[in-house]
Amino acid sequence: MVPLMSEQLYGTLERSESEYMLDRMDAIRERAGNPEGVAIERFNGALAFYSKSMPWPQFNTVKLFSEADIDVLDGIIEFYQARGRNPQFEITPGNGTKKLFQALHSRGFYQTGFHASLYVEPTGSSVPAADDSVRIRELGKEEADLYATIHCRGTGLGDEGIPYVARNNEVLMGRAGWRFYVAERQGIPGAVGVMYAKDRTASLTFAATLQEYRSRGLHTALLARRLSEARAARCELVVGQAAYASQSYRNMEKVGMKLGYTRATWSRG
Known part of the structure; x- marks a missing residue:
């Protein structure tokens, strides 16, 4: 069975993406001497990930960012700028508002992509x-x-x-x-x-x-x-991510997974 989307289900999908990333980055940070230079910081409800030696966007990303976090947006940007890095923001549909997008745009960010989250019981x-x-x-x-x-x-x-x-x-x-x-x-x-x-x-x-x-x-x-x-x-639930309509996406559909949402990626520079 694939349950209908609800506010509770949406929250579960969103948390699943942040929780596995948090545990993964925590484990890497716990390596002796923290050789990858991992830093993790919470800003209100938002979660910022950084790695000195891994410059790829997925290791330097902000998750769970919402309109309620706009007041700490400049602090998030400073967190990365102090480390010589531009972050990407992953915005889920439930958090995407006109005010949030305007705040990101006013600081030089723009949408650079989508990524799909699928789910099934x-x-x-x-x-x-x-x-x-x-x-x-x-x-x-x-x-x-x-x-x-x-x-x-x-x-x-x-x-x-x-x-x-x-x-x-x-x-x-x-x-x-x-x-x-x-x-x-x-x-x-x-x-x-x-x-x-x-x-x-x-x-x-x-x-x-x-x-x-x-x-x-x-x-x-x-x-x-x-x-x-x-x-x-x-x-009770299995969640996965894939590029929209990719082969991985189609394979997930073959085993009964259903699109939960597509989140937007916002970047700059």
Whole structure:
């Protein structure tokens, strides 16, 4: 079953995105010496993430920003400027108001994209028949390098990033709520997927497939496994994000997930 959108459900979807990111960045910050230079700051209801060594927008983003936080907007911008970084703001439909957009625009921000959030009750998902040649298994901490290799090559990052991705995800392997999976086709690893569960909500936080293994059922099989694990963990909702109408988005629809909302990304510079 896919429940109808409500204010309560909307809040659950929005919190799921911020909670897994908070736990992820906390774990990276807790590494000895904080080598990635992670900083996390709360401004009223907004949550600001920063990393010195990871300049990509997803690690330097503001979540949960609403009209009620406009009075601290300049403080948020100063938080990043003091660190030589421009942030991006992720604005969900429930928080997007004319006053909020005017405040961002007056400070040089403009909309640069959309991203979709999908959801389903795990008991109501419809999983396609499994391909016998595809096997999904959980990854152990000792396989962080294997995970990182597929992560980097599947997303177009250079191999020089593999050691860094491995160390930053190794700290999540075995951490409460986190589970990592690899999809193998005829015994050869070709895709990975990650899930974070908290408060009866499971977040499909990441997935990547090697170019040569795309369109061969690995991503869908990873979705099916994580939905099954969410059911076993008695989660009441599964949430995932994808670029709108992408292949990942379509695969999520195949297993019964429904569009919750598209959030807007606001950036500058």
